[in-house]
Amino acid sequence: MFDFLDLERYDLFGVFWTTIQLTVYSAIGSLIWGTILAGMRVSPVPIMRGFATVYVNLLRNTPLTLIIVFCSLGLNQTLGVTMFTDGDPEPTNFRLAVLGFIVYTATFVCEAIRSGINTVPVGQAEAARAIGLPFTQVLGTIVLPQAFRAVIAPLANVLIALTKNTTVAAAIGVAEASLLMKEMIENEAQTIPIALVFAFGFIILTLPMGLFLGWVANRMAVKR
Amino acid sequence: MSDAALIKKPQDVAPLAEDLVVLSDVNKHYGALHVLQDINLTIKRGEVVVVIGPSGSGKSTLCRTINRLETIDSGTITIDEKPLPEEGRQLARLRAEVGMVFQSFNLFAHKTVLENVMLGPIKVRRENKTEVEARARDLLTRVGVGNQCDKYPAQLSGGQQQRVAIARALAMKPKVMLFDEPTSALDPEMINEVLEVMRTLAEEGMTMVVVTHEMGFARSAANRVVFMADGRIVEEADPHQFFDNPQSDRARDFLSKILAH
Numbered sequence: 001m002f003d004f005l006d007l008e009r010y011d012l013f014g015v016f017w018t019t020i021q022l023t024v025y026s027a028i029g030s031l032i033w034g035t036i037l038a039g040m041r042v043s044p045v046p047i048m049r050g051f052a053t054v055y056v057n058l059l060r061n062t063p064l065t066l067i068i069v070f071c072s073l074g075l076n077q078t079l080g081v082t083m084f085t086d087g088d089p090e091p092t093n094f095r096l097a098v099l100g101f102i103v104y105t106a107t108f109v110c111e112a113i114r115s116g117i118n119t120v121p122v123g124q125a126e127a128a129r130a131i132g133l134p135f136t137q138v139l140g141t142i143v144l145p146q147a148f149r150a151v152i153a154p155l156a157n158v159l160i161a162l163t164k165n166t167t168v169a170a171a172i173g174v175a176e177a178s179l180l181m182k183e184m185i186e187n188e189a190q191t192i193p194i195a196l197v198f199a200f201g202f203i204i205l206t207l208p209m210g211l212f213l214g215w216v217a218n219r220m221a222v223k224r
Numbered sequence: 225m226s227d228a229a230l231i232k233k234p235q236d237v238a239p240l241a242e243d244l245v246v247l248s249d250v251n252k253h254y255g256a257l258h259v260l261q262d263i264n265l266t267i268k269r270g271e272v273v274v275v276i277g278p279s280g281s282g283k284s285t286l287c288r289t290i291n292r293l294e295t296i297d298s299g300t301i302t303i304d305e306k307p308l309p310e311e312g313r314q315l316a317r318l319r320a321e322v323g324m325v326f327q328s329f330n331l332f333a334h335k336t337v338l339e340n341v342m343l344g345p346i347k348v349r350r351e352n353k354t355e356v357e358a359r360a361r362d363l364l365t366r367v368g369v370g371n372q373c374d375k376y377p378a379q380l381s382g383g384q385q386q387r388v389a390i391a392r393a394l395a396m397k398p399k400v401m402l403f404d405e406p407t408s409a410l411d412p413e414m415i416n417e418v419l420e421v422m423r424t425l426a427e428e429g430m431t432m433v434v435v436t437h438e439m440g441f442a443r444s445a446a447n448r449v450v451f452m453a454d455g456r457i458v459e460e461a462d463p464h465q466f467f468d469n470p471q472s473d474r475a476r477d478f479l480s481k482i483l484a485h
Contacts, residue, residue: 044311126293127330127389131344131396132320134313141347146334222333223378 004188005197015180016201022094022166022176023205026101027159033102034109038147039139041114052110060107064168067104071096072172089173097169105162112154116147121224149220156213160206177201243305244269244400244431245290250299252285259285261455263299267400267433272426274442274463275435277452278478283435284327286452287404290433291322304399320348323393323401327408329385331377337364337388338373344396356395363391367421383414387421400431407438439482443467451475 005012040052059067075081076096083095120143128142167178181198185191245267252260259282267273275283288294289301292308292315301308303322309315331340341360345351364370367387369380377385386406393401403422407415419441426432426445436442442449442463449466451459453474459466467483470476 121328121330123326123328123330124332127324127326127332127392129316130291130293130319130322130324130326131392132316132318132348133344134316137347141343142332149334223376224333 002193002197004184004190004194010180010184012180012197012201015175015177016205018094018174018176019163019166020205022097022101022169022174023159023163025098026105026162026166029098029102030105030109030158030162031155034106035113035144037106037110038113038117039144041110042117042139044135056107056110059104060111062104064100064104064165065171068097068100068168068171071100075099093172093174094169097166097172097174101162101165101169105158105165108158108161109155112151112158113144113147115154116149116151117143119150120146146222149217149222152213152217152220156210156217159213160210163206163209164202242269243267244271244303245433246300246302247286247290248300250286250289250296250301252282252289252294252296259455260289260296263457265450265457265460267431270429270431271447272430272432272434272445273448273450274446275433275450275452276437276439276442276478277458281452282455283452284404287402287433287435290400290402291319291324293324316348320344320396321399323396323398325386325389325393325401325403325406327405329377329382329389329409331385331389331392333377336374336376337369337380340377340388341392341395344392348396360391360395363394364388367391368417381414382410383417386410386414386418390418390421390425394425400433401425403432403434403436405435405437407436437482439467451478453478 007013037052037056040048041056043049072093076083076092081096082092083099085091085095124142124146125138128138133141166176169176170179170182173179177198181194184194188194243266245265247263247265250260250263251258263286265273265286275286277283285294289296290303292301303318306318309318331337332343335343338357338360341363342353342356345356345359346353361370361373364373367390369384369387369391372380372384372388377388380388390401390406406422407418410418415438419438422432422434422441423445434441434446444463446463449459449461449463450457451461451466451470451472451474459470459472459475461471466475467479470479
């Protein structure tokens with residue numbers, strides 16, 4: 001039944017490796033950018049708050065496929081952005097896809113962290129201000145560390161969604177898992193077993209991620 | 225505990241007859257509610273001022289305006305002859321010189337007791353870590369929680385947490401300490417251990433503004449009692465005079481309600 005699994009012909013591990021790389025780079029980028037956005041959304045500066053609010057509401061309500069396709073057609077082919085490559089489509093498309101995922105996923109990271117900020121009692125920030133910490137340090141040393149611990153579980157959801165969303169990169173020709181799946185289905189006429197293999201591949205990636213982060217969330221919880 | 229010195233250098237807080245905190249014509253509204261009405265109050269260096277009054281009289285708000293945790297609508301507040309800055313770094317610098325102790329302790333929940341006390345001097349004053357740690361341990365010992373250094377706030381009793389909070393404020397070597405109902409969230413048997421620390425501090429010459437319902441503390445430790453009602457300072461007097469012979473009807477009424485039992 002699984003005789004279509006010809007690893008000589010189909011680089012199954014290679015494409016999942018690409019999926020993992022897409023996920024890891026995008027996750028790191030969107031965590032950083034999402035945290036900055038969350039900081040802007042609670043900052044006392046109206047322009048920053050306004051920018052972050054508009055950004056988040058615009059980007060999270062735009063279909064991901066549209067963003068990824070725009071990265072390729074708009075940024076690359078129209079504006080000539082090559083993401084620091086020599087124009088070779090292979091790394092360029094990969095990096096454009098990562099950019100698209102960061103831009104999109106950061107909005108969800110931002111909103112998760114913002115909900116975490118709301119779980120930190122006002123008194124914590126007041127005490128920090130009272131000993132003379134400026135806003136950035138109140139946020140960085142007191143509020144965000146507690147907010148992060150409160151949102152590890154919701155962030156795990158964002159991460160799992162991101163892992164599965166990387167399949168959209170196939171739309172601009174990045175050789176990740178779903179692109180190979182499409183090719184195999186066309187070649188092998190074994191739709192259901194092939195789909196099962198790929199579904200299983202994604203579960204192997206996401207299930208431990210969810211379990212591990214759930215365990216971390218429990219361990220790191222701030223006791224009040 | 226009372227014989228141990230909480231502050232090392234008494235000359236830092238030498239009782240110069242000098243105005244340290246001056247509030248003049250301070251007004252504040254919460255929407256339609258006029259919470260602070262034409263407040264004029266001067267606190268001299270080394271003085272212990274206790275603010276009492278019924279709930280909702282504006283005494284906590286008054287306390288919080290002094291380090292601008294609450295903004296004011298009109299009037300001026302100066303600390304050491306410098307007016308309170310509006311926002312930003314200068315305000316942060318001023319707050320570093322004003323210690324604050326809250327009703328709900330507000331110890332940083334994700335940091336140990338020792339880290340709580342060390343955070344300000346290291347992050348705000350950029351002092352040497354080894355020296356700060358020695359000072360923090362010393363302060364914690366003086367307030368009687370020296371053996372709890374590596375615990376997290378949630379593992380301590382309320383009275384212990386509040387004493388850590390006092391040590392955290394003292395670590396910044398403040399010019400004045402603000403206490404916003406420091407014992408109101410405590411179980412009765414823990415109130416005394418906190419008041420004892422505060423009394424020691426007062427005896428050592430720390431300038432203190434204390435909002436409290438502890439009349440015993442007001443009577444024994446205060447240089448002056450400020451009685452507030454409905455957003456106004458109704459009466460200001462020496463504690464003995466205030467408790468034994470209040471001048472205003474509002475104060476007599478208040479005292480008759482709380483001292484009847």
